Amino acid sequence: MSVKSIISILVATSLLISCSQEQASNEQIAREMVKEGNFEQSIVYLKLWITEQPDNTEARILLGEALKKQGNPEAALKEFYKAHELDGSFDEYGISLLELLAIKGAFEEILLLVEDAKSENLELARALKFYEAYSLYEIQQDYKANFLLATMSKAFDSPYYQISQALNYWAVEDYENTVRMATNALRIAPNMYLAREFRANALLKLNRYEDAIQDLAVLAESPVKSVKVDIQQAQALIQLGRYKEAVVLVNSSLKLFPNAVVTNRLKATLEFLDEKVSSAKQYSEKALSASRNSDAASLLIASASNLLLNNSELAFDQAKRLEGYIKTPAAAELSDIANRKVKNDVLSAFGENERAYIRGLVLDAMGLRMGVENISKKDIEIVQEITLEESRLLKGKLTEQKSTVADALDLLFEQDEKLKANQLLTNIKLLLKRKRYDEALSLSNEAIRKESSLLELQTHLVLLVLNDKFEEAVTFGSELLEHGDTSASTLISFTKASLRVGNTEEALNTLDQAIEYHPDSARVLNSLFDFPIEQVRSRLPVFERAYENNQHDVNYAFLLAKFYAAEKNAAEVIRLLIPHKPNVNKNFNEFWLLLTDSFMLAGEHQHALETAIFWMQLDLSNNIAFNKLLNLAELYQDYRAALGLIEVKIADKGASDFLRLLKSGYLLQLNQSDSALVELNHVSEEIKASSQWKGLMSRALYLNGKTEKALKLAKESYSERPSSWNTSTIIGVHISQNDTKEFERFTENHIIKYPNDIKTLEALFSYYYPSELKKALSVAQQVLLLSDDINWKNNTAWLLLELNRPKKALEYFDDLLSSPNHNHNDTAARIAIELGRAKEVLSQTQERVRQDANPFYQLTLAEIYRDLNMTSEANEVIQRIYPIESTDFIERYRRLVVN
Numbered sequence: 001m002s003v004k005s006i007i008s009i010l011v012a013t014s015l016l017i018s019c020s021q022e023q024a025s026n027e028q029i030a031r032e033m034v035k036e037g038n039f040e041q042s043i044v045y046l047k048l049w050i051t052e053q054p055d056n057t058e059a060r061i062l063l064g065e066a067l068k069k070q071g072n073p074e075a076a077l078k079e080f081y082k083a084h085e086l087d088g089s090f091d092e093y094g095i096s097l098l099e100l101l102a103i104k105g106a107f108e109e110i111l112l113l114v115e116d117a118k119s120e121n122l123e124l125a126r127a128l129k130f131y132e133a134y135s136l137y138e139i140q141q142d143y144k145a146n147f148l149l150a151t152m153s154k155a156f157d158s159p160y161y162q163i164s165q166a167l168n169y170w171a172v173e174d175y176e177n178t179v180r181m182a183t184n185a186l187r188i189a190p191n192m193y194l195a196r197e198f199r200a201n202a203l204l205k206l207n208r209y210e211d212a213i214q215d216l217a218v219l220a221e222s223p224v225k226s227v228k229v230d231i232q233q234a235q236a237l238i239q240l241g242r243y244k245e246a247v248v249l250v251n252s253s254l255k256l257f258p259n260a261v262v263t264n265r266l267k268a269t270l271e272f273l274d275e276k277v278s279s280a281k282q283y284s285e286k287a288l289s290a291s292r293n294s295d296a297a298s299l300l301i302a303s304a305s306n307l308l309l310n311n312s313e314l315a316f317d318q319a320k321r322l323e324g325y326i327k328t329p330a331a332a333e334l335s336d337i338a339n340r341k342v343k344n345d346v347l348s349a350f351g352e353n354e355r356a357y358i359r360g361l362v363l364d365a366m367g368l369r370m371g372v373e374n375i376s377k378k379d380i381e382i383v384q385e386i387t388l389e390e391s392r393l394l395k396g397k398l399t400e401q402k403s404t405v406a407d408a409l410d411l412l413f414e415q416d417e418k419l420k421a422n423q424l425l426t427n428i429k430l431l432l433k434r435k436r437y438d439e440a441l442s443l444s445n446e447a448i449r450k451e452s453s454l455l456e457l458q459t460h461l462v463l464l465v466l467n468d469k470f471e472e473a474v475t476f477g478s479e480l481l482e483h484g485d486t487s488a489s490t491l492i493s494f495t496k497a498s499l500r501v502g503n504t505e506e507a508l509n510t511l512d513q514a515i516e517y518h519p520d521s522a523r524v525l526n527s528l529f530d531f532p533i534e535q536v537r538s539r540l541p542v543f544e545r546a547y548e549n550n551q552h553d554v555n556y557a558f559l560l561a562k563f564y565a566a567e568k569n570a571a572e573v574i575r576l577l578i579p580h581k582p583n584v585n586k587n588f589n590e591f592w593l594l595l596t597d598s599f600m601l602a603g604e605h606q607h608a609l610e611t612a613i614f615w616m617q618l619d620l621s622n623n624i625a626f627n628k629l630l631n632l633a634e635l636y637q638d639y640r641a642a643l644g645l646i647e648v649k650i651a652d653k654g655a656s657d658f659l660r661l662l663k664s665g666y667l668l669q670l671n672q673s674d675s676a677l678v679e680l681n682h683v684s685e686e687i688k689a690s691s692q693w694k695g696l697m698s699r700a701l702y703l704n705g706k707t708e709k710a711l712k713l714a715k716e717s718y719s720e721r722p723s724s725w726n727t728s729t730i731i732g733v734h735i736s737q738n739d740t741k742e743f744e745r746f747t748e749n750h751i752i753k754y755p756n757d758i759k760t761l762e763a764l765f766s767y768y769y770p771s772e773l774k775k776a777l778s779v780a781q782q783v784l785l786l787s788d789d790i791n792w793k794n795n796t797a798w799l800l801l802e803l804n805r806p807k808k809a810l811e812y813f814d815d816l817l818s819s820p821n822h823n824h825n826d827t828a829a830r831i832a833i834e835l836g837r838a839k840e841v842l843s844q845t846q847e848r849v850r851q852d853a854n855p856f857y858q859l860t861l862a863e864i865y866r867d868l869n870m871t872s873e874a875n876e877v878i879q880r881i882y883p884i885e886s887t888d889f890i891e892r893y894r895r896l897v898v899n
Contacts, residue, residue: 064093077100094128108139114132130164162188163181216232315338464497477497488521543563574599592615612625621653665696665725731760747760862878
C-alpha cells in the first residue's frame, strides 16, 4: 500500500472519530479526500454522501469530476446529468459535461443540451457556443456553425474564443492557422483536450508527424481519451517508419473495432510492409467492404495484393476503379500490368524483381518512402464513407434503357460459382465490364447455335436488348417465357423490348407477372418507372409492401419515394428518405436531388441547403451536387456561400476558365470588383472574345468607375446576347449620368423584348420609387405576374396604401398577415386599419411590438388603439415612439399626434 493511501485512510479514520453524526462524517471525509486529490477514496465517500442526500447537487458534481479524473467518463456523465436534472444550471459543471460528450462524439446530445442553455458567465457562454458550433460541424451543418462562430464575442484571453478560431480555420482546411490558434488555446488552458486534438489532427494533415506524436501521446494519457487516439498515433508512427510500435496499437484497436475501415486499412498497410500479401489482401478487402469500396488506400493495397497473388482480373478491376477516383501513376501502372496479364493470359507468378517493383509502387504512392506521389492527401488519413461504384439499382438515369438491362445482367452474374464453371459467361462478363456490348453479343450468338444452358439463353436475351435489337429480343424472349422461364432478368428484358417496339399493354402485363413472381425485387419495381405514372398509379400497394419488407434498404425507400414524387407528395418523400441520409452512396445522385428538391417543394429551404451541403461534402468532384448548391446559394442570394463553394472546387480541381468566370460573377455580386478584374484578366483569349466575359468585364469596369469603357463593352455584349450583367451595366451608366431619356428608352425596349426579366424590372422599380409611386406600382404589379414572391406582394400593397387604394391592397392581406416577416405583418395591419378592421390585427401587432420595438410597428399599434378608441393606450405608445427620418413615418406620426 502506498504512503498516500495510508495517509488518506488515517485522515478518514480521524474524521470518523471526530464527527458525531454519520451524515456529516461522509460529507466531511468526501470533501477532505477531494481536497487532497485522492479520487479513488473520495468516490467511495461521495457515493455514501449521495445515498443519504440524493438531491444534493454539489455532491453529484464533485462525484462527476472525481469519476472523470479516475477515467470513468460514462459514470461521470450520469452524475453530471443528474445534477442538471436537479438544478438545470450549467455554471459549475457545464464545461466538464460538454467536454465529455464531445470526446464521446455525442453531438446530437450536445445540441439538445445547449438548445435552451444560457449563462451569465461569459466564459461558459463562449464554451456553450463553441461546443454547439463544433457539434454542428460534426453533423455536417456547416452553414449554422459558421453563423454561430461569427457571433462569438472576441476575448483573446479566452481558450474557447481561441479554439473557436481554430475550428474556423480547420473548416476551410487552413491547417497552419489551425495549429496556431489551438496552440493559443493550450497556452491559456494546457489541459484542454479538444485544443490538443485539433492541433494533433492539423499537424497530421501538415505531415508534421513527430510534432503530432507528442500531442497524441499526451491525449493517450488522458483518463477520458477518445477512441480515435490510438489509431491517429498508429497513422503517424507508420509514416515515421516506426512499424513495430504501430502494430501494437493497430492490433489492440482491431480487437475493439474489428470492422472499422481505418483499423483494417492500417493493418493491411502493415501486413503489406511485412510482405504478408495474403493477409494484406484480407484486411484491405475487409476495409473496402466496410467503406463500400470508397477507401483509396485500401483499393491500392487490394489491387497490388491481388496482382501479386495472380488474381489479375480482380487486380485490374480494383486498379481501374482507383484510377477513376484518383489520377495517380501507381493506379495507372497497376492497371496496365494487370491488363497485360489478363490479355496475355499469363498464369505464371511474378519474379522477385517484379514483386519488388509492384511493392515499391504502392509504398511510394502511400508516402511510406520517398516516391512519386502521396495518395494520403486524398482521404487516406481520415476515413470518409464514400462509394466509388454507382448504386447497383441506379447505373444511369432511372428511365434510361441501358440501366434496367444492366440490372438484369447483375441478376445473372450474382452467382459467381456458376461463372467459374462456364468460360463463355466469364468472357461475356469481362467484355461487358469494358462496355464492349457488340463483341459480347457476337460471342453469345456463336454459343447459342450449340446446346446452351438456361443461364446462357437468359444472358443472350439481355444482350439483344442491350444492343438495341428489340424485335429479335421480343421473339427470343417469347420462346423463353413459353418454356416457363420466370426469372427476373428475362421478364425485365422482355418488358423493355416490348415497350420499345410499341407493345405497351404486353409490356405492362409482363411486368405485372414479374411483380407477382418477384414482389421484393427492387430491379423489377424500378422498371415500372419506364411507364407514365397514370398507367402504374394502381401499383402503389406493391411499392408499399416491398418497402415494409425491406425498410432498412435505401433502394426500397427511394423507389417508394419516387412514386410519391411523381404524385408531388413532398412530405412523404422526405419522411421516407431522411432516415437514410447519413449512409447514402455519394454517387446516388438521384437520391440527393430528390431529397433536396422535396425540401424545396415543401418550403423547407434550410433543410434543402443542409442536404445539398452534406451531399457535396461526400465528394467535392461531384458536379451535380456543386451545381445544385450554387442554384440554392443564388436562390437565397448567399453569394459568400457560393464563392466559398467555388474556392473549394478550385482547391480540388484547379482554376479553370469556367470557374474563374463563375467566381468573378459572385465577386461582383459582393461588390468586390477589384478581385473580379483579377480573375477576368486571367482567362484565355478565347474566353475573352465571348459575350459572357464582356458582360462580366463591363460590370467590373462600371463598379471601378470606368463608365465609358464599361458602357461600350456592355453594349457590345448586349448586341451579341443580353444578360443580367450587360443589362444592369447599361442601366447603371445611364442612371449615373442622369440620362433619364436614354434610361427609359432602353429599359422600356428591353422589357418589351424580354417581359420576364425580373432583375431589370427590379432596377426599374428602384429607379421610380419613391419619387414616382404610380410608375413604381405598375412595375411591382408586372413583377407579380411573373412571381408569387411575398416581398413583391408587400411592395405592391404598401404602394396601394400610399396611393389611398386600400381596397385593392386587401387582395394581399391574408398572405401578409400569415407571413413570418414582421414587416409584412405591419403592412397587413395598415390595410386592416384603413378598412376599419383594426380589431382583427390588434393581438398580433401587440405581440410584434413586444418582440421588436421598431418605431414603425409602434406607430401602427398606436393607430390601432386610436381606431378602437383606446386613447390612453394610444398615448402611452406615442410617448415611447422615437420619430425617425422618413417622409412616410413623419406624415403618419403627425396625423396621429394631431388626432
